[in-house]
Amino acid sequence: GAVVSQHPSWVICKSGTSVKIECRSLDFQATTMFWYRQFPKQSLMLMATSNEGSKATYEQGVEKDKFLINHASLTLSTLTVTSAHPEDSSFYICSARVTQVPVGGYTFGSGTRLTVV
Amino acid sequence: GESVGLHLPTLSVQEGDNSIINCAYSNSASDYFIWYKQESGKGPQFIIDIRSNMDKRQGQRVTVLLNKTVKHLSLQIAATQPGDSAVYFCAEKFSGAGSYQLTFGKGTKLSVIP
Numbered sequence: 001g002a003v004v005s006q007h008p009s010w011v012i013c014k015s016g017t018s019v020k021i022e023c024r025s026l027d028f029q030a031t032t033m034f035w036y037r038q039f040p041k042q043s044l045m046l047m048a049t050s051n052e053g054s055k056a057t058y059e060q061g062v063e064k065d066k067f068l069i070n071h072a073s074l075t076l077s078t079l080t081v082t083s084a085h086p087e088d089s090s091f092y093i094c095s096a097r098v099t100q101v102p103v104g105g106y107t108f109g110s111g112t113r114l115t116v117v
Numbered sequence: 118g119e120s121v122g123l124h125l126p127t128l129s130v131q132e133g134d135n136s137i138i139n140c141a142y143s144n145s146a147s148d149y150f151i152w153y154k155q156e157s158g159k160g161p162q163f164i165i166d167i168r169s170n171m172d173k174r175q176g177q178r179v180t181v182l183l184n185k186t187v188k189h190l191s192l193q194i195a196a197t198q199p200g201d202s203a204v205y206f207c208a209e210k211f212s213g214a215g216s217y218q219l220t221f222g223k224g225t226k227l228s229v230i231p
Contacts, residue, residue, distance in 0.1 A: 034218065034219070042125070043223050045221075046220070049217075091158075108153075108160035108161045109160050110160045111159060113158065
């Protein structure tokens with residue numbers, strides 16, 4: 001149980017365009033979701049925390065107007081990278097806090113590889 | 118042996134040997150710790166967790182040890198198998214009401230030699 005489905009798994013887009021990444025909780029309600037960014041051979045860096053029905057909380061240095069997060073329902077959170085540039089190319093991962101036990105607190109999506117050309 | 122690259126330390130072990138992966142966490146107020154396994158191009162996969170009121174927890178082939186005095190966490194994998202090859206991250210959660218964010222460590226790449 002407690003599965004998060006993340007789509008797409010990879011996407012290539014042109015500079016200046018926007019890309020939307022979706023994360024759905026399949027068998028539980030995700031009140032809180034987290035979005036991470038991961039560069040090659042590096043760790044996961046938290047970008048923002050989203051709570052259903054309210055505005056996301058962004059980490060320092062993350063542009064909220066560039067990385068739009070919507071968490072309009074208990075089963076869906078989206079991250080939109082607006083006006084993407086090559087430096088936005090990265091691996092983006094969503095995570096949901098799981099309040100059911102004994103899953104282990106958090107579950108992660110499979111990630112989205114974004115390449116901006 | 119263990120080596121440190123530009124970004125990711127690497128641990129190489131022989132198949133069948135035990136592996137020990139270490140992590141130094143940052144906040145003495147953290148109350149929950151998790152070890153994750155990440156294979157290339159995939160999201161992190163839960164391995165084992167431990168709360169700050171414990172110093173050891175065992176799972177299937179894995180053991181996590183917590184030393185709060187020196188803010189150190191370790192993951193022991195018994196009888197390491199080729200399928201264990203991956204990057205391993207520790208993560209900590211700060212204590213406090215409403216605090217649910219995880220902070221990830223730098224990660225260690227485990228390579229199992231058949």
